[in-house]
Amino acid sequence: MRSTLKFAVPLAVAALALGACGTTGGTSNTPAASGGAAACGDYKIGMFGALTGPNANLGIYIQNGVNLALDDYNKKHPDCKVTLENYDSQGDPTQAPALAKKAIDDKKVVGIVGPAFSGESKAANPAFAEAGLVHITPSATNPALAENGWKTFFRVLGNDATQGPAAAKYIKDTVKATKVFVIDDASEYGKGLADIVRQDLGSTVVGNDTIQQKQTDFGASVTKVTASGADALFFGGYSPEAAPLIKQLRDAGWKGTFVVADGVKDQSFIDNAQAAAEGTVITCPCVPADVAPDFQAAYKAKFNEDPNTYSGEGYDSATILLDGIAAGKDRATMVDFVKAYDKPGVTKQLKFDAKGEVTDVKVFAYKVEGGKIVSVGEIK
Structure with a gap:
């Protein structure tokens, strides 16, 4: 919708x-x-x-x-x-x-x-x-x-204190995942967001890992994810790493839902991940x-x-x-x-409030469908 x-x-x-x-x-x-x-x-x-x-x-x-x-x-x-x-x-x-x-x-x-x-x-x-x-x-x-x-x-x-809980809520209520693996890219943004998702998902998280920016071989992470039995993976990071990560996961036969955030909301993710990007869920505090x-x-x-x-x-x-x-x-x-x-x-x-934060905050969900990023509505 x-x-x-x-x-x-x-x-x-x-x-x-x-x-x-x-x-x-x-x-x-x-x-x-x-x-x-x-x-x-x-x-x-x-x-x-x-x-x-x-x-x-x-x-x-x-x-x-x-x-x-x-x-x-x-x-x-x-x-x-x-x-x-x-x-x-x-x-x-x-x-x-x-x-x-x-x-x-x-x-x-x-x-x-x-x-x-x-x-x-x-x-x-x-x-x-x-x-x-x-x-x-x-x-x-x-x-x-x-x-x-x-x-x-x-x-x-x-900020991610809003986006993180919204992503966790979407994973639980809409994706209906029961076992979630969480990976971050060790960046100020990616780790901070992933940690919030980890906290909100609690015992639903069955595994964690950290990769590095500019990394291209995710074999070790792929092994951990597939062995965990996770039916969803949340990645905190950017599109240059998200694309090869999901591509290598799909090549290894992983069928779960890939969930990412605003750092991946870019056509380059689809261009680089190709068919593996299909079905990816993206959260973003952007309209x-x-x-x-x-x-x-x-x-x-x-x-x-x-x-x-x-x-x-x-x-x-x-x-x-x-x-x-x-x-x-x-x-x-x-x-x-x-x-x-x-x-x-x-x-x-x-x-703005006293800390400089905008007072009107909304988080939206997007999905990769037919090779395009389409809005699927606000996460209430």
Whole structure:
């Protein structure tokens, strides 16, 4: 059953309803009147995430949403345009601190969309917090990120403290698995999510294992899973490892249900796993493309494809920052602006609690059917 969730606003969303950029005339290039913002035309927002490397697709989907928000804003403000600065982390936490410094040192950057992944967020966010640079992640889901007291941290989607229990519930109530094997990839994201699923499934878990990112031979794990008698496997990790893992499991004759999360919600998983991907269940705190039909149509017109994983969340994250720029906010005053934000976006009502977590949280289930990822509805 497809989700029937609807939103109060079409694509005439916040970015399209922005006011003037703090100028006193149509061609004025004077500083904004409030907040001490930089001169019009000098504003930037940053996109921080993997744009190359094995997980680049997820970053590109977000970047597409950001670019669409910028297009909408700049059409409304042709004399006060905002530009995008990309910080390609390749999803590698070791690159994150240097990229964070680069963003911080560019004083024209008034806010960051990202970081996209939990590991790089853990590495970069302390520097952002110290510098007072707002960062709104559209995709990093580790719950611990909100527990560090970072005043500049905001997240426009539910974290894994929501996704993990939802995945466990789906495994128990819909898949109706009685023996579940759990594997994680030892990453900040993958292990954190898998541990929550392990805790929620309790005695239903009949085996555990850990693999490594960039691993390609999963023979040892395949042996453990098949020997356990598991009728379902939950994998906490990303698509580059999920594809060969399930392919090798199917080649070994395992017939159980493969359950993964948002890190695998990408066409590359299907392309690489091929027929072995069929039937895979994917959970994600991301809305289906058809939930916001006007956004879907605008995205498809620009990119010739439907919005993908976290495209809408990327759009919403960028829109919040653009709303702040329209209100004349600079780096120092953007924090309080985002804290007080409360407007409908294309994915949900955008309002944050004291820790920077969005207050409107939903988790959806998807399934690979006929070589495509299709929504099967919200996990209540």
